[in-house]
Every structure is written in structure tokens, then in C-alpha cells.
Amino acid sequence: MGRHSKASRLKHLVVPAATVPALAGMAAAVCLAPQAQADPAPAHAAQAAAATPTGTMSDALSQAGISPAELFAAVRKTSGTTTSRPARYTVRSGDSLSAIAGKVYHKQNAWTVLYWANRGTIHWANMIGEGQVLKVPALPAKIPAAPSRLGPAPVAPVAAPARASASAPAQATASGSYSGASGSYAACVIARESGGNSQVMNSSGHYGLYQFSSSTWAAYGGSAGDFGHASVSEQNRVFNNAMARGGQSNWSPYDGC
Secondary structure, three states, X not given: OOOOOOOOOHHHOOOOHHHHHHHHHXXXXXXXXXXXXXXXXXXXXXXXXXXXXXXXXXXXXXXXXXXXXXXXHHHHHHHHHOOOOOOEEEOOOOOOHHHHHHHHOOOHHHHHHHHHHOOOOOOOOOOOOOOOEEEOOOOOOOOOOOOOOOOOOOOOOOOOOOOOOOOHHHHHHHOOXXXXXXXXXXXXXXXHHOOOEOOOEOOOOOEOOOOEOHHHHHHOOOOHHHOOOOOHHHHHHHHHHHHHOOHHHHOHHHHOO
């Protein structure tokens, strides 16, 4: 006949975490009691052993059908699963996910575990608020990848309007478009010379609606100080002076007007 082994009651043994230190000491005492009886010990050690209720513990384990070794194994297993890691963490001032991960996991690079576990309450990884309560799951074997973006895109600064130069107001009042009287000789010259831009200055130094040179401008009554920023009315006056003195030859050979 085959031998039938008795099912161990160890799998039904539930050891509360609070009793782990006491039970570990008692289990160790029971396991070491036979050796203590076989080996002589100093008097003070014998007195300490006598104060340990090993006999009572052994009797209780025998009645329960559990050996001291089984109890010791159960205590060690329970002790191994006991952890001080909190299930929740309240964010404090100055905290970041990496700092919190360093506290609860002792690994700052495990901050992504906290981020994905609290995805419903953390919108951006680099933006958490003081007093926010975070779930702290068990540290997985593989740290998850970081999100593609840690925070909102920075807002582009609005460029300040350019400061106008001191000469800008004067130039603005003097500048403008002018075409002259329709069908007139002046309108033809303006169209050919400047296209109506009263303040244009070409590379050869000719200026304005009628593209006066500085010498021609001065010869027909233009103010030397106004050359380069004269008003339309002043340019028309100088042009009329030139025409009155037969100055049409200044433009016709070149413009075909």
C-alpha cells in the first residue's frame, strides 16, 4: 500500500503583519530549542532559555499539525511581502514626479509609473499641484516610456512694435503718392520718372516726383535743406519754375513726354 502524506495546514495559515516580529522570535526559539538542550550553555543563557515558553508553543503547534519549521517559513513569507510603500502620496510644495518617485521607489527615473497611474488627474507631467493626491502603484519590472510632451507649448512672445526714428514723422507727412493732373505734361513726367512716389531717391542721387538732381533742384528755387524730403507742393512749385524757364528739355529727351 502506498503511503498517503497528510496535507499541510501551512497554506491555511494566515499570519497578521503586526504579529510577524513576535512570531518570528517564537518560531526561531522553538526551532533552536532541541539544539539548546543538547549543547551546554552558560548559566545566563540557560536562564533566558528557561524564560521562553518553548514547551507551550511546541505543544500548540503539535496540536495544530504544524511543525516549527513550517511556522518559521510562513512568518518569513509574510514578512517578505510586508512593505512600507504608501498607496497614496499627497503632493507637497516643491515636489515633482521625479522627486516623488525618488521617495517612494528610490528611483527618480520611475516617475513615468506615477504619471501613467494618475493620467486621469495629471494632464502635464511637469505640472502637479500642492495638495494633489496621487496613486502609488507597485513598481513594475519595466519602467514605462515618458509621454511625448511634458508640458504645453510655450507661447511665442509678442514682438514689440518698432520704435519710429526721429525723422519718421517728417518723412511721413512729406511722403505720399501723386500723379499730377490727368493728361498733363507733369503727369507724363511723374509716371515715367517716379511712378508717383514723391520721396523716391535713385542710386544716382535724383529725387522726388520729377527726379531732380540736387543742382537742378537748387537752380529752380528748391530749398537745399528740403532736398530729399520735400513736400509734394514744393516739388510742384520747383517743377513749375523749371517749366516757366523752358526747362522742358530736362525731361523730354529722356521720358518721351
